[in-house]
Amino acid sequence: MNPNALHHIARLVPEGAAVLDLGCGEGQLLALLKAERRCTGYGVEIDDAKVLACVQRGVNVIQRNLEEGLSIFESNSFDVVLQLDTLQNLRNTEAMLRETARVGRIGIVSFPNFAHWPNRLSVLRGRMPVTKALPYQWFDTPNIRVGTFKDFEALAGQCGLRILEGFGLHQGQVVRQWPNLLASTAVFKFERGG
Amino acid sequence: MSASDGGAGFFVGTSMSTGTSVGDVTPQSHHFAEPLSLKSGAVLRDYQLVYETYGTLNAQRSNAVLVCHALNASHHVAGTYAGQARSEGWWDNLIGPGKPLDTNRFFVIGINNPGSCFGSTGPRDVNPATGQPYGADFPVVTVEDWVNAQARLLDVLGIQRLAAVVGGSLGGMQALSWTLQYPERMGHALVIASAPNLSAQNIAFNEVARRAIVTDPDFHDGHYLAHGAVPKRGLRVARMIGHITYLSDDVMEQKFGRDLVAPRLTAEGGSPPPEGALAPWGGPAALAAPGLRYSTQDIEFQIESYLRYQGDKFSEYFDANTYLLITRALDYFDPASAYSGNLRAALARAKAKFLVVSFTTDWRFSPQRSREIVKALVDNDCDVSYAEIDAPHGHDAFLLDDPRYHALVRAYFDRIGAEIKA
Numbered sequence: 001m002n003p004n005a006l007h008h009i010a011r012l013v014p015e016g017a018a019v020l021d022l023g024c025g026e027g028q029l030l031a032l033l034k035a036e037r038r039c040t041g042y043g044v045e046i047d048d049a050k051v052l053a054c055v056q057r058g059v060n061v062i063q064r065n066l067e068e069g070l071s072i073f074e075s076n077s078f079d080v081v082l083q084l085d086t087l088q089n090l091r092n093t094e095a096m097l098r099e100t101a102r103v104g105r106i107g108i109v110s111f112p113n114f115a116h117w118p119n120r121l122s123v124l125r126g127r128m129p130v131t132k133a134l135p136y137q138w139f140d141t142p143n144i145r146v147g148t149f150k151d152f153e154a155l156a157g158q159c160g161l162r163i164l165e166g167f168g169l170h171q172g173q174v175v176r177q178w179p180n181l182l183a184s185t186a187v188f189k190f191e192r193g194g
Numbered sequence: 195m196s197a198s199d200g201g202a203g204f205f206v207g208t209s210m211s212t213g214t215s216v217g218d219v220t221p222q223s224h225h226f227a228e229p230l231s232l233k234s235g236a237v238l239r240d241y242q243l244v245y246e247t248y249g250t251l252n253a254q255r256s257n258a259v260l261v262c263h264a265l266n267a268s269h270h271v272a273g274t275y276a277g278q279a280r281s282e283g284w285w286d287n288l289i290g291p292g293k294p295l296d297t298n299r300f301f302v303i304g305i306n307n308p309g310s311c312f313g314s315t316g317p318r319d320v321n322p323a324t325g326q327p328y329g330a331d332f333p334v335v336t337v338e339d340w341v342n343a344q345a346r347l348l349d350v351l352g353i354q355r356l357a358a359v360v361g362g363s364l365g366g367m368q369a370l371s372w373t374l375q376y377p378e379r380m381g382h383a384l385v386i387a388s389a390p391n392l393s394a395q396n397i398a399f400n401e402v403a404r405r406a407i408v409t410d411p412d413f414h415d416g417h418y419l420a421h422g423a424v425p426k427r428g429l430r431v432a433r434m435i436g437h438i439t440y441l442s443d444d445v446m447e448q449k450f451g452r453d454l455v456a457p458r459l460t461a462e463g464g465s466p467p468p469e470g471a472l473a474p475w476g477g478p479a480a481l482a483a484p485g486l487r488y489s490t491q492d493i494e495f496q497i498e499s500y501l502r503y504q505g506d507k508f509s510e511y512f513d514a515n516t517y518l519l520i521t522r523a524l525d526y527f528d529p530a531s532a533y534s535g536n537l538r539a540a541l542a543r544a545k546a547k548f549l550v551v552s553f554t555t556d557w558r559f560s561p562q563r564s565r566e567i568v569k570a571l572v573d574n575d576c577d578v579s580y581a582e583i584d585a586p587h588g589h590d591a592f593l594l595d596d597p598r599y600h601a602l603v604r605a606y607f608d609r610i611g612a613e614i615k616a
Contacts, residue, residue, distance in 0.1 A: 072572065
């Protein structure tokens with residue numbers, strides 16, 4: 001993730017929060033949150049090399065396939081659960097979103113916005129988009145769930161989540177005007193509704 | 195890699211370097227006149243502990259790492275004994291100058307646990323109360339007792355606080371127990387291929403091994419030394435059972451499969467196979483291939499040969515009473531038992547930071563058991579990292595040189611080294 005984008009997301013996390021970062025990659029965000037916002041917590045990552053990178057960075061990491069669920073985490077055990085650029089790789093997106101809301105008081109997700117205008121243009125021309133945010137061919141993409149900014153709002157409602165903040169990111173800049181059209185990445189901060 | 199690594203001079207690079215041996219080492223021993231009170235209520239009086247150290251204790255005395263041994267290992271963790279071929283310590287691939295646990299940075303200590311048979315007071319030694327070898331009268335020792343004994347030796351060595359305690363399998367249980375018994379005396383715990391307690395299946399394997407030993411006619415109720423006997427048959431079977439559980443099905447299949455040993459025409463109790471006896475499912479036997487011998491006593495399959503070899507070797511050096519004691523210590527270990535089985539409550543007192551590692555094909559100490567530890571630590575907001583290494587070797591993997599595993603341990607110790615500025 002673009003370092004600017006990382007900072008825009010870090011800004012959403014309260015100071016001193018206990019954080020769970022699902023699909024934490026090499027642990028950059030956790031390291032940033034620890035250093036700049038005094039956060040504590042864990043990352044979850046499946047990839048061997050990324051787990052190693054987290055350990056090298058001094059970030060707590062738990063090697064786990066997210067498809068196997070979050071049963072090792074108790075309900076409400078974290079202030080914030082992050083799921084950045086991960087949701088689109090999971091088969092059970094909806095279940096994972098509900099699990100995210102169970103484990104954390106606040107959820108933060110980001111994913112590539114399929115409705116970004118170059119993608120729309122590409123589909124209009126008859127081809128699936130291959131862009132910086134969606135760099136894969138349709139036949140070998142790990143992004144098995146491709147959704148839009150607006151799609152997420154609908155899914156959040158269906159899962160009983162209340163969206164606290166939603167914006168787009170594009171080239172490290174926050175997009176608040178027409179994010180469904182103008183942003184390559186969608187970001188949402190939410191909590192359990194009710 | 196730190197600047198202090200430069201001292202060795204013969205390895206370069208960072209994580210690529212595999213390091214060198216600590217070279218020839220000499221065990222040391224310390225005699226304790228003050229009795230050790232055991233969990234069972236018994237007392238071990240007048241005992242000695244044998245240990246080895248590698249590397250140098252720094253001026254702040256902050257770089258000590260304790261390595262805890264498992265069932266059949268000892269204080270001889272790394273290095274070699276002068277003039278003895280193949281005398282490498284059991285974790286020599288992990289510990290040494292430039293190795294993942296780098297003796298250029300850390301002062302590494304291996305201690306033989308009491309009850310063992312490698313120099314620390316054990317059942318072969320003379321019971322001061324009777325003047326005879328302890329034999330079966332050696333008191334039952336637990337993981338907690340071992341940790342207490344280790345802590346006492348550290349007192350003697352002037353080490354108040356350990357940078358880390360590391361162990362695999364039963365050694366991992368000791369590392370975990372350290373975090374509960376002496377939370378203030380350590381920074382980190384590396385708990386590898388271990389479990390918060392043994393499952394019923396695991397206790398069952400131990401019981402089969404113990405019955406093999408106890409029912410050997412040479413056992414003499416554990417006082418075989420007084421009878422000038424050794425229950426080698428029992429020890430062999432115990433070791434064979436153990437060995438099966440340390441390997442994965444896949445690795446056994448790959449290593450041995452259904453391969454037969456070459457026929458030995460002079461084999462006792464069997465006769466040479468008749469012409470064309472191989473391939474009962476039809477077709478002529480290949481001339482060069484060994485065939486079935488239609489014997490119930492001969493070693494025919496490679497796996498049999500391997501297990502018997504391992505059993506024979508083991509029965510030559512290992513003490514039967516020690517085997518019984520150590521498997522019992524495994525069975526008894528269960529820190530959650532004092533908290534109605536609640537591991538979270540049991541681990542609440544831990545202050546160490548943890549690295550927990552399991553191996554996907556380890557069915558004796560499965561990843562699920564390590565995840566239980568991790569969950570209890572996360573529930574307590576402890577610092578913990580957990581890796582599940584996709585290695586094919588089963589439980590034995592913790593002793594082997596898997597690059598992902600070793601890179602991880604190296605990275606973790608690099609962090610510890612940076613923390614204590616070693």
